[in-house]
Amino acid sequence: MPSDNPIGEPFFELSEVESSNNYAMQKVQAHLAVHGTTWFAHFQKAGKGQRGKEWKAEPSQNIMLSCVVEPALLSVDNQFLLNAAVALACHDFFKLYAVDKTSIKWPNDIYWEDRKAGGVLIENVLSGERWRYSIIGIGININQTLFPVGVRNPVSLKQITGKTYDIIKLAKELCISLETRWQQLLLLPASHLLKEYSVHLYKLNQSANFEKNGNFFSGIIRGVTKTGELLISQDNHAATSYSTVNWVLP
Incomplete structure (x- = not known):
């Protein structure tokens, strides 16, 4: 092709x-x-x-x-x-x-x-x-x-x-x-x-709500990894990468 x-x-x-x-x-x-x-x-x-x-x-x-x-x-x-x-x-x-x-x-x-x-x-x-x-x-x-x-x-x-x-x-x-x-x-x-x-990420450096495996949590979006995982920090800790996570939107 x-x-x-x-x-x-x-x-x-x-x-x-x-x-x-x-x-x-x-x-x-x-x-x-x-x-x-x-x-x-x-x-x-x-x-x-x-x-x-x-x-x-x-x-x-x-x-x-x-x-x-x-x-x-x-x-x-x-x-x-x-x-x-x-x-x-x-x-x-x-x-x-x-x-x-x-x-x-x-x-x-x-x-x-x-x-x-x-x-x-x-x-x-x-x-x-x-x-x-x-x-x-x-x-x-x-x-x-x-x-x-x-x-x-x-x-x-x-x-x-x-x-x-x-x-x-x-x-x-x-x-x-x-x-x-x-x-x-x-x-x-x-x-x-x-x-x-x-x-250009929605809610970059802002708090947002998420759900993962039935657990709900809030975190601040910090960016993405080179393979596309979303980086979310909680309670001033280092950001954790998530390959899948559901948004909980208003």
């Missing part, structure tokens, strides 16, 4: 699909996609979110897309760095329109103030020590203003700015942001992306 295409080229629109990530995976497995290929879904009947959750969105109101990338030049140990690069690209894009108050809620949700504006789901395919390809799925709320009951604290660009946007134009701008961060991932030291990612 070698290709010099930038992310977003070619760019296909799908009127309806079960899941853009599943669709992209099927195309890759059938050798019908190259690095950079992107599918934009106007409607997903069964969109995929983190941890098996469903991503629900009104038709033709938001960005819902999946991109194929081939991380052949990256070590399989760098999977979190891809996550960080994609989250930063989404942050760059959203902040351009929403301006201040945009952050990254660990590991890869986009927040505006205390409300969720978007999320990322990356599915990696490995073959031994070789990182064959990744499917980057992104959902960002753009023009939707009414959300299903039970969706926690959603927000869209339209709710923030009062403006209605051309979602295809914005989706292609997001692809440009993704390509910029992809090139940084390939060319810059890992510390560069990790530092930027940490700077």
Whole structure:
């Protein structure tokens, strides 16, 4: 699947699909996609979110897309760095329109103030020590203003700015942001992306509430490790790293 295409080229629109990530995976497995290929879904009947959750969105109101990338030049140990690069690209894009108050809620949700504006789901395919390809799925709320009951604290660009946007134009701008961060991932030291990612963390250096194995606790977020664990300090002690922890949000 070698290709010099930038992310977003070619760019296909799908009127309806079960899941853009599943669709992209099927195309890759059938050798019908190259690095950079992107599918934009106007409607997903069964969109995929983190941890098996469903991503629900009104038709033709938001960005819902999946991109194929081939991380052949990256070590399989760098999977979190891809996550960080994609989250930063989404942050760059959203902040351009929403301006201040945009952050990254660990590991890869986009927040505006205390409300969720978007999320990322990356599915990696490995073959031994070789990182064959990744499917980057992104959902960002753009023009939707009414959300299903039970969706926690959603927000869209339209709710923030009062403006209605051309979602295809914005989706292609997001692809440009993704390509910029992809090139940084390939060319810059890992510390560069990790530092930027940490700077933009939701609740950085603030107290937050968490749950782990049924135990609830408060701690101060201090950053992330190079492998993506969240660093949380409690009672002025040194920070502890957590590979999995659940947020307890207001």
